[in-house]
Amino acid sequence: MAELLYRLGRFAARRAWLVVSAWLVVLVAVGAAFATFGGTLSTAITIPGTPTAEVTDRLQAEFPDAAGGTGTVVLHTADGSPFTDAQRDALTGVFAEVSDVEGVSTVVDPFAVTAQLADQEKQIADGRAQIAAGREQIDAGRQQLEGARAQLDAGQAELDAARSQAETAGMLAQAQPQLDAQQAQLDAGRTELEKQSAELEAQSEELEAGSTKLELGAEQLAMAGGIRTVSEDGSAATVTVQFTDPTYEVPTETKQGVEAAFEDNPVDGVDVDYSAEITQSIDSIAGAAELIGLGVAVVVLIVMLGTLVAAGLPILSALIGVGVGALGALALSGTIEMLSVTPVLGLMLGLAVGIDYSLFILNRHRRQLREGMELHESIGLATGTSGNAVVFAGLTVLIALLALNVTGIGFLGLMGTVAAACVAIAVLVAVTLMPALLRLVGHRVLPRRLRGRTVRPHERKPARAMSTGAAVLSIVTGVAALVVVALPALDMRLGLPDGSSEPQDSTQYRAYSVIEDKFGAGQNGPLLVVAELPAGTEEADVQAIQVAVGRQIMGLDDVVAVAPVGTSEDLALAAFQVVPAEGPSTESTEQLVHELRDLRVDGEPDVDLAVAGAASGNIDISEKLSNALPAYLGLVIGLSLIILVLVFRSILVPVIATGGFILSVFAAFGGVTAIYQWGWLGEVFGVHTPGPVLNFLPTILIGVLFGLAMDYQLFLVSGMREAYVHGTPAREAVIEGRRAGRAVVTAAAIIMISVFGGFMFSHMAMIRPIGFGLAFGVLVDAFLVRMLLVPALMHLAGDKAWWLPRWLDRLLPNVDVEGAALERRHHHEPEIEPAGSAVGS
Missing domain, CATH: 1.20.1640.10 (Multidrug efflux transporter AcrB transmembrane domain)
Known part of the structure; x- marks a missing residue:
């Protein structure tokens, strides 16, 4: 390997412009590939086979209305005052535009929901009043029937007495027709009375059934009382946008369409912010902070090497290498689902090792020049010795990164593969482009005061243990x-980081903070609980089961509210929104997810619970x-x-x-x-x-x-x-x-x-x-x-x-990492190069 790298270094030195041009062509090519085939990046992390993923897949197949992902748009007045009627009306028009965005299933109007809840509360109050009045009427009817029954009983007693008297007097035969007629009247009256009594009891049963249903509805409403769409002070509202695709598969174009609908139709006095589920698209993979780190590296190189030319070479070679690696990774993002972190990790590693690997070769070359070695020979020997160590060092990094695929976790393996590719490119750049650049700058890699001066190897002081x-x-x-x-x-x-971890000037952080302040931290990470209903469940049984499940869930610590979302068409699944007491990344929410999965519903032994949603998905991924x-x-x-x-x-x-x-x-x-x-x-x-x-x-x-x-x-x-x-x-x-x-x-x-x-x-x-x-x-x-x-x-x-x-x-x-054998084969007596030579012979 060392001999091969030596020859490669010599070739790059002799054909310097060819090598530089080749790398520039590669850089332009991957840039064009990125512009043509590049897609979008995401911050959504998924691992197939987790409990959340399994529930999501089943919902998508059997209950698609509950499987779609959701995002939250947070509206809040700029001055903290309640929304005006004009603002509400204008926002309602914006909601209609959002609902027309391709990929959006429904948009929940927070003001309409609040009005509906108020109507439901009024309906329950009115229903209870009607039921109370109905019960009074039924009680009055029962009293009337009891009075009529008493009259019939008295008439029957009188008739029986008359019949007895007639029989005693021996005149029963003469009185029989009259007595039978009176008996028929009494029997008809009793039959009518029983009919009215049955009707009254039927009305009572219907009334009580209605009361039971009303109270179940009232209990559901009470359990869902902690879920608000408009804050108590009326200054903030949350708009739930339901997508047709699951959370991790919503296209960036759909999210951008939602943002555009609000940004193109601003409402005076209303600020709009978006949750992380809507703002997951990535505009850039590097910013100003990263450039500061690069600047510090430049300063270190200048101090170490003593010349701007020498300091610039590792930076230039690393930037070309990382440009090829990062753009190449981004070019694949159109066909491969890729996290935003994936190319950034490649950028980070490629830049760091690219500078270091080039520096190792440069440092060896500078030392050899100072010892009087001829320029081309020094470049070749530095590439064969230090370059050999660079290849081996890069190989260890490659092995460690590619081993991430052994974890069986797809996104992690892809991160390791992309980062390994960037490191491999950094190694190739160091052993090909760096020798070419060293040839082009010649002896200018040394400070002016050191050019032409020879330092013999044996002049070093002996080491002392x-x-x-x-x-x-x-x-x-x-x-x-x-x-x-x-x-x-x-x-x-x-x-995983939630909105609270985002920069304080970001829309995700503002959205998270407004929800936490106005609605409670739990509404930043609601859970989707799915109940598997018993076989043969009828429509009439659903509400009672929903309330039974809701009661059981509300009995857990750290649950603020439970609201039924709906049932599948075949009545096999029922979905609930559960709001925890704290945010999605807290320990209490993590514990709650496990408790929900282990929960058994009293009176409903055949009802099994599962949990889905972004918060539970993050918990499952972290555990795996x-x-x-x-x-x-x-x-x-x-x-x-x-x-x-x-x-x-x-x-x-x-x-x-x-x-x-x-x-x-x-x-x-x-x-x-x-x-x-x-x-x-x-x-x-x-x-x-x-x-x-x-x-x-x-x-x-x-x-x-x-x-x-x-x-x-x-x-x-x-x-x-x-x-x-x-x-x-x-x-x-x-x-x-x-x-x-x-x-x-x-x-x-x-x-x-x-x-x-x-x-x-x-x-x-x-x-x-x-x-x-x-x-x-x-x-x-x-x-x-x-x-x-x-x-x-x-x-x-x-x-x-x-x-x-x-x-x-x-x-x-025998692994000769440092290329000692190569150094022995190509040993040269030191010779001094002409001082000030720019390129060398």
């Missing part, structure tokens, strides 16, 4: 610091990601050990390196938890509303930090091994290797931290914790683990650090 006491102190101090920083990770809770985390961490640790044993031909060095990686990861987890979940230093990092840690962040951190940690391990410890193999005592080799790689690793780490740190203040809520986690992880890994702990542990291990069983030594291939 650290003391054992200093090594022990470094280990104790470093491990203690990392453990303390990692402690908050024990309380880490995973979730959390469950996949240990297996992925184990996979990465296994890969780490295998790769490092292969590279360093040692057992203890890989164990030390992997243990340090684990400490770095958990320290990064702790830092993220303390800031984004606990809210520490929130004002500094723009965390105005602490919440759960981004659910896929730990997995991403493990993958990315593994690759970067192995990079730093490689560039530091390979120097130690090289010195040890060439006869330097083990403990002195530790210091010599650290001294050889310290400057470039320090600069590379600072550049990484700067680039990642710029994303800490991104306009995208999901990106900010990723930027911080990566920046903080690199900080502790590079400066605490690699610079402090690893050398100290290597010092204590001494010669044992390089022990390897003989049988394993025979099995392992």
Whole structure:
């Protein structure tokens, strides 16, 4: 590999303009592909097979009216006064336009709903009054019937007495016709009386049935009382927009159509804001904050390299590489469903490693020029040696990122694949474009004062080993610091950001805040509860079952309101809207989702409950990601050990390196938890509303930090091994290797931290914790683990650090990461290039 890269570097130097032109053509081509085929990005995260996804799929098949996604438009008066009649009328016209947008199923007019609720309350009150009056009439009718029955009984008694007297007097035969006629009249009267009594009882039963239905309706209305569409003070209203597609499949064009309907028809004195479900389209993947991080990287390069020309080369090559990678990913967004975070992660990693990898080659080239090596030979040799290390380092990052596909979580695997592609492009740029650029600038990569001056390799001062006491102190101090920083990770809770995490000047944040202030936090994340009704349920049974389910749900803690949404046509499913007491990302709402799924309805043993909606979907996704985390961490640790044993031909060095990686990861987890979940230093990092840690962040951190940690391990410890193999005592080799790689690793780490740190203040809520986690992880890994702990542990291990069983030594291939064999084959006596040469021969 080293020889191949050497030749590639020489070719790029000889055909510099051809290589530069080729990369520019590729950049233009992917830009054209993006413009032609690029689609839209989304912040909606889905994982097939979760309980929420299964319920959503069933609703879509059996109850499509309840399966469609919803978004919320929040209206509020600018001065806080109640809506005027003119404003209501104007807004009603806007609602009609929104309902005509393609992909919109219905628009719930908040003012009409409030009026309907008032009508229902009045109808219930009137119905109760009518039922009370009906009961009084029935009671009066019963009294009349009882009076008539008493009269009939008295008449019957008189008739019976007359019949007895006639019989005693022996005149029964003469009186019989008259007596029979009177008896017939009494029997007819009794028959009529029974008929009237039956009719009255039927009226009573109908009245009581109506009363039961009325009271069920009244109970439903009471349970739904916590769901309002217009605030109590009349200054805010929520418009529910129901889409025909599920939440995660609503086209961006539909959402934009909803926004356009309101923006094209403004109503004086009324402000309009939108929930995250409507504003999920992404305008850009990078903003001003990210450019600040890049600017810091430029400053670091200028300070390190001492010349603008040299500092500009890694930046230029990285920008071209990341442009190809990011535009290529965006070009696929038209055919592949892609999260907004996916190309941003590729941009973030591609930019950071692109600068670092080019810097490694540039640094080696500058050193060789100062030692008097000819320009073309220096470019080739730098590409074959440091470029070989770059390829291997990039390969470790690729392996870690592609391993995200092993989790079985689609969007995470796609993120890893896109990021891996960007890293691969960064490696290709470093070993092809960078040599071409080095040829074009010639000796201007060196400061003017150093051109023409030769520094011999043997002029370096010999290394002096650290003391054992200093090594022990470094280990104790470093491990203690990392453990303390990692402690908050024990309380880490995973979730997704809601509207409260958005920038305070964003429409999502304003919408979330207005709802929380005017309607209660729970209405920002209502749950969709689906009840599976017993087989054979009739229409007449539905309301009673709905009330029974509603009562059971209202009996749970942290439930504010329950409202029936409707039933499927076959009466197999009934849907309910459940409003929790707190927001969608809180622990209480998470617990409520589990309680609802375990709930059994009293008196209705055959009714099973399931939960869907955005809030439950986020909870399910977080749990699945959390469950996949240990297996992925184990996979990465296994890969780490295998790769490092292969590279360093040692057992203890890989164990030390992997243990340090684990400490770095958990320290990064702790830092993220303390800031984004606990809210520490929130004002500094723009965390105005602490919440759960981004659910896929730990997995991403493990993958990315593994690759970067192995990079730093490689560039530091390979120097130690090289010195040890060439006869330097083990403990002195530790210091010599650290001294050889310290400057470039320090600069590379600072550049990484700067680039990642710029994303800490991104306009995208999901990106900010990723930027911080990566920046903080690199900080502790590079400066605490690699610079402090690893050398100290290597010092204590001494010669044992390089022990390897003989049988394993025979099995392992010889991986010459630093290209030492290449350097020996192409050894040249130093020669001084003409000072001031711009391009070289």
